[in-house]
Amino acid sequence: MPLQALLVLTKAQDCEAALSPLLSWLDPAIPIVLLHNGQGPQQRLLARYPKHNWWWGTLSDGAQRIGACEIHHTGSGLRVAGPAPTCPWPGSSLPKALHRLGFTLHQDINTALWQKLTVNAVINPLAARDRITNGTLLSPIYQGEIGQLCEELALLGQHLTHTDSANQIHRRVLAVAKATASNRCSTLQDIDAERETELACITGCVLTLAKQQGLTLSNHKALLDSLKPQTVDALVHSVTRVS
Numbered sequence: 001m002p003l004q005a006l007l008v009l010t011k012a013q014d015c016e017a018a019l020s021p022l023l024s025w026l027d028p029a030i031p032i033v034l035l036h037n038g039q040g041p042q043q044r045l046l047a048r049y050p051k052h053n054w055w056w057g058t059l060s061d062g063a064q065r066i067g068a069c070e071i072h073h074t075g076s077g078l079r080v081a082g083p084a085p086t087c088p089w090p091g092s093s094l095p096k097a098l099h100r101l102g103f104t105l106h107q108d109i110n111t112a113l114w115q116k117l118t119v120n121a122v123i124n125p126l127a128a129r130d131r132i133t134n135g136t137l138l139s140p141i142y143q144g145e146i147g148q149l150c151e152e153l154a155l156l157g158q159h160l161t162h163t164d165s166a167n168q169i170h171r172r173v174l175a176v177a178k179a180t181a182s183n184r185c186s187t188l189q190d191i192d193a194e195r196e197t198e199l200a201c202i203t204g205c206v207l208t209l210a211k212q213q214g215l216t217l218s219n220h221k222a223l224l225d226s227l228k229p230q231t232v233d234a235l236v237h238s239v240t241r242v243s
């Protein structure tokens, strides 16, 4: 059976390295679906290889690797994908391969990914900094800090033509924290496993977009700075173990 679609399920920071060797020979008509959390690689790949058939997506399934070739599907979720903005391929219908995998078409995937980014930019660094489950963020003691982070995201969003208010972002963050209450977020899991986190494509991406707009998001910057010692500690620890 010929290749119908290429689904890319690496961590954000590995996406470009994983795809680059394939793009010189891959038929540009084949839909390439980028499904990682965070942003940055999607836009860079689209700019660098504009003739390919780019699709962006997000899903809220849970999956955990339990062995070299063994994956445990820990929970079903929503799966959406849509044609990347400015992509030259007709994107009015979802590629059949995605349909079979339970994806639905999202005509404004840019907005869906912005909304996902805002949720991850609040939950992941906060839960990782305080080493808490996502549900702990529902506590009243976090609402002031979450509110400030959401204000900054709403301000940035307005500059990028996203219309969500700080309150809407805050409500979405709490809804996801509630739905994933017992989760230890992926950033906390990565830190504990001494893996590189995706924060460069989450908070790092938010701060880069803000800089391009001439904005300073001091709460997001402080949050990222507060995590650097942990990330650095983890790296130093893993280097020490290897040597």
Ligand SMILES: NC(=O)C1=CN([C@@H]2O[C@H](COP(=O)(O)OP(=O)(O)OC[C@H]3O[C@@H](n4cnc5c(N)ncnc54)[C@H](OP(=O)(O)O)[C@@H]3O)[C@@H](O)[C@H]2O)C=CC1
Binding pocket: 009, 010, 011, 012, 014, 017, 018, 019, 035, 036, 037, 038, 059, 060, 061, 062, 063, 064, 065, 186, 198
């Ligand atoms: N796990 C989950 O429940 C969910 C994850 N996500 C998002 O999906 C993405 C993937 O997460 P997850 O599956 O947990 O990550 P994992 O680290 O478990 O899997 C990443 C995969 O990418 C492969 N990979 C890394 N670098 C390359 C490369 N250069 N070439 C080819 N393959 C490569 C790895 O291969 P190898 O093993 O050989 O290194 C591995 O199979 C992340 O953005 C995550 O945030 C979103 C929703 C839920």
Ligand SMILES: CC(C)(CO)C(=O)C(=O)O
Binding pocket: 037, 120, 123, 124, 134, 176, 180, 183, 184, 185, 186, 187
């Ligand atoms: C939605 C959330 C926060 C679930 O844990 C997630 O995407 C992550 O952990 O990276």
